[in-house]
Amino acid sequence: MLSAVLAWVLALCAVTAGVLVFRFDSMARATFALLASLLCVAGEVLLLGLQYLGVVIVLMMTIEMAVMAVFMIMFMMNPAGLMPMAMLHNTRAAAALCAALFALLATGVLTADWPRATGRPPADPTFELGMSLMGPQILTMMTLGTALFATIVATVVLATRRGRYDRWGDDLRAARPDDPARGGVGR
Amino acid sequence: MADSAPLWAAAALPLLLAPAALAVACADGRSVAPVREVLRLLVQQPRRTRAADALATRTGTVLLPLAAVLAAAVVPLGATPVSDLGDGVVWFNAMEALAWAAVWLTGWGPNSTLSLVGGYRFLAQGLAYEIPHMLALTTAALGAGSLRVTEIADAQRGLWFAVWMPAAFALYLLSAAAMSFWGPFGQPAGRDLAGGVATELTGVGRLLLLGGRRLLLLTSAAMAVPLFLGGGHGPLLPGWAWTLVKTGAVLALLLWLRRRLPGVRMDRYTELSWVVLTPLAVLQALVVAVVVLP
Known part of the structure; x- marks a missing residue:
């Protein structure tokens, strides 16, 4: 129950932070909003019991986004967000594409014949996941x-x-x- | 194998670390001035800069001490950490990596050149110290065959890792000073930048950043004990006392080194780190792998 609530909260935070990436003018804020979103995803992975993968996502994404901030500020035309600048391009086609993709994925999730879980989770899920992948x-x-x-x-x-x-x-x-x-x- | 401490220990951890960090600051300056400074910062009138990104500054200053305390959660006192994570070493590394984001955000936030330069300096320093540091952590984990910090400490009942992995231990100590941008690695908050990342910080924000830096130094010194100095194992004294004694010894060594070494510029340190220290760390890991694997 608690983990289900936590999963939903993290999912909402991840999506909100992901949306904020495109709402912020400042490249610094956009980069670290993306980091916040990715850290929420790491939380979801931890909830799945994949402890190692979750912690490694935190480690890698933090360093990656810190370095990314340098590049974003170096190359974008309005790094500090002091002048108005749109991060969005080709909005209509992108919105149509996103809606279609979301509908497709949602249909897939709802109609797929998911297999029933049998047995119990392995002692080290990360190891098993790596072996099966x-x-x-x-x-x-x-x-x-x-x-x-x-x-x-x-x-x-x-x-x-x-x-x-x-x-x-x-x-x-x-x-x-x-x-x-x-x-x-x-x- | 040790269990995790009870839940109240999580609340007690920052209360234990903060006075210890203050004591380290006093020992570092050889005076009680840090105590007075803490009291002054608590009541200081905040000062703002023009067009500042206050959210970035606040996130950065809060994140640094938070990351240090979260990293300390896997450091065992005696045989018992607050949380005995199966991937404790990776957790520790991930939490100290949050310092990258914290220091850079603090440098960016105030819209001030000097603090921004300080933030960038820390990222450059991070790129220099992180690879040998990760390899040193990996070497200790490899020697014990586990990422669990208590198991790494238990693997050193016979011989300390510091004895047969001296290069990894030395690299770890270097990176402990570098990640807390302190001593010879203090350039991100250097005097030549009028305080670097901390230039524009006042009041509680300044206290959090400069205190977080001490907390990070303290935590990484304490982590050296289970990783390389046998954890709480030792004769006569109980485990927690040995942990404290050894942590004190590591801190004393770092403070002594600080007085002997000149400041290091991160561009020079990057070259040293990538050309000399990283191959050295790989070699050390290779030696340990050859000894351990068969």
Whole structure:
């Protein structure tokens, strides 16, 4: 009973904070409204008994949104919300699309023939969830993870304007690298 | 295995931590000036800045001490924490990550350049300390084969993790100072920024932020005890006394180091952290994995 009430309260808070993301002018407020929404989702995951996943969502989303605030303020045209600016684009089509999607999902939820729960929850639901999601595919996932990470590193390397020739000279033999920022290791 | 403390302990936790943090502040300054400062801030007339985001400031200043107290909930006093979570280490890490949001929001809120620079400095510092810090936490959890803090403490009955994971312990201490932006890592609230994130704060807001910072330092020092110093285990004295003695020793070490080390600039520390400390932490984790896994 208590967990059902809590689930509804968290769900309402999550949706409210999600709506607020688009109502706020200030990028700082929008980012942290999104964080609040995601923390409510973490609460829902905790309610499902997936303790590890819930806590990890709190950890990851907090750091992610703190870094995201920096980028939002760097790139959006009206970071502090001091001038009016709409966060909404193509409102009519988006509203129609959202309504249709909501109707579709709601129909699915109400009409699907859900299986009855049998047995009891496992001792460690996170472990069981991980095994059932990607138990046989863990090698694929590991490879994919490494490939993604390599892609990130490669993208950053390609995007950097300064390369090793700028730092160490044309013959790569400079005694110390020529960096725009002083300090650090060995300099 | 230890059980969680009774429910009243959750209410008692902040009442226990706040005077302890005040005592740390007094020991840090070697005077009773912090006590006077607390009383002054409680009655100080609030001051506002133009076009301030008051909600952001208030959220940030309240969130910092709240995060520190919530992180302390998994730290066992003796053998019993307020809440013996199965994923206590992850919980601790998640709560201290809330400090990122708290400090940045506090810096952003007052619409003041100096406090905003302070907030950004803390994010840069966070990016520098967080990876070695997470690896140090992971190493301790790996050594015990559990994310439960009491089990990590129990795994050190024979040999403290600080003895055979010295690099992880040292990295943890560094990040404890860095996450509470204190001592050599105090630049986010540095004097060169006229107080950084705390520049525009007055009254209770200032008390919450600067007190929250002490609470975070205290909590992370206390967490070093179950993670690396054998928790409440020790001869003669009861468990809770050993926890207090060891926490005091960690704090004394941090205070001593603070007087020996110069201030660290976060751009330099980032390079040191990513080029030297992170590989060191990975190496330490590898050594522990090789010892533990077979």
